Amino acid sequence: MAEIDLKNLLPYGDTTQDGAVQLSFTLPVEPSAKAREAATHIARNWGFFDVKIAHMSKIGIGYSFFVVMARTEKSVDFTKVEAPQLDLEKRDYKEIDKKILQEVKRPIRIVGACTGFDAHTVGLDAILNMKGFDGDIGLERYKGFRVVNMGSQVPTEELIDRAVKENADAILLSKVVSQKDIHIYDMRDLMSQLKKRGLEKKFILVVGGPRVTHKLALELGYDAGFTIGSRPSDVANFLYEKMVEKLDRTPKEKKETKARGKKQK
Ligand code: B12
Structure with a gap:
């Protein structure tokens, strides 16, 4: 060669x-x-x-x-090209499910939707629906996830309202149409409406679609971006890892705040 x-x-x-x-x-x-x-x-x-x-x-x-x-x-x-990439250990559904139940100790609550005028549901369904995609079962089939799939053409505000109502851990946004950069506009729209309501840190934010890259997602303030060919177990694995990271951080911060509080007394 x-x-x-x-x-x-x-x-x-x-x-x-x-x-x-x-x-x-x-x-x-x-x-x-x-x-x-x-x-x-x-x-x-x-x-x-x-x-x-x-x-x-x-x-x-x-x-x-x-x-x-x-x-x-x-x-x-x-050799000079740089592109962020999700480097996660590959795990299958059984392993992820077991780990969520052992470490998170409850199902991870997620709310997904395709927002704006975008009527494409196949991509989001491929990740969320029981039957999954490419021989990889979808998140609804895991015991470790509680899934709300709102479908397509959901106004951003309604997606946020539902995520709040469900006390969701993660919002999963799907953007397929990219004409006139509408996918970027709608990704920004979700972020700015979350900020307006002081909710930008409350949820793990994941976005997916054929013209979405992990790099673009990070640039717009999301935690991860999944593009063509992404499999449900890749998304499940990311959500599990992020959730553990979030839970590890929360008790630690609380402990530190408590410790600081004691010193000041
Ligand atoms: C099926 C289809 C439709 C169906 C949608 C049916 C449905 N219920 O979804 C119908 C006929 C309704 C449709 C309509 C239109 N469509 Co259309 N459609 C397609 C088509 C052929 C397939 C899309 C698809 O299902 N892919 C299969 C899934 C599995 O792949 P995916 O979406 O990429 O999803 C994967 C990843 O991206 C990722 N992912 C996706 N979402 C999410 C979300 C999360 C949270 C995560 C983690 C991952 C993730 O994971 C998935 C699995 O790996 C594509 C062309 C193509 N070959 O891609 C055009 C295409 C997307 N459509 C297109 C267009 C233009 C339209 C219309 C505007 C046409 C028109 N003039 O009316 C309308 C738009 C209507 C609207 N309001 O949105 C264009 C978009 C061009 C662009 N640059 O934006 C495409 C690319 C066709 C083309 N080449 O022109 N469409």
Whole structure:
């Protein structure tokens, strides 16, 4: 196998470091020889070379869709790239359930919803519903979780109200649509409404969706972000670890406050 130059990492197509990519995009014009040429120009304007149009088709009246193969010389120094990642020991459902009942000593209460105008429920259901996803059972099936799944198009305020009513330990937000960065807007909306009510530290905050990364979640003040391919046991394991961390901290802080109180007397 050819050695990879991690300091100048390039896409791989046919041969190592050939910089070959495949792009797809839509142009708001009917398909034609001129549209095909325009697509080639656009890809060249982006700095690609060896541009080939692999596919052009009509995608609605007045629109053409392209798949383009091309190459780039623009590399990245992989050794300098930083991205936060959840590094948790892998555990299966039985182990997590046992640990929650032994260490948390009660079910972790969670409330999940897909907020705003977003009507996609499959992702949230994959994590929460009994049947789960990818052969991995969902959180409703664990004895260690008490789950409220509010479904989709839930106003942020109602999600918070319900979390308060259930005395939830965690809020699980799902954001699938990302047009005009609506997912970011809605993530911010939850955070700012929690802050307004002085509740931003009360809940473990988890967000998931295809365009959500752990990095984005942390930047917006959430505890974790789960993207495409996340499995229910990954989420369960994170919630268990975070919950133990929260419980460890709470008694300690209380003890310290008490100790300080005594000294002052
Ligand atoms: C099914 C589907 C629909 C169904 C939804 C049915 C339902 N009950 O959910 C229907 C037909 C209703 C629909 C409607 C629309 N859709 Co749609 N839809 C899809 C589709 C094909 C699949 C989504 C899906 O179910 N994925 C499977 C699940 C398992 O994956 P997932 O959501 O990524 O979830 C995983 C992770 O992200 C994560 N996760 C997700 N949520 C959460 C939450 C937590 C707490 C955690 C921990 C993890 C987590 O874990 C999950 C498991 O690994 C996608 C295209 C695609 N292939 O992804 C488009 C797609 C999402 N839809 C899209 C669009 C545009 C729409 C519409 C706006 C179309 C329109 N013009 O009407 C409407 C929006 C309606 C609305 N108000 O929201 C676009 C979004 C583009 C964008 N950039 O935002 C997509 C990407 C299609 C496309 N390529 O254009 N859609």
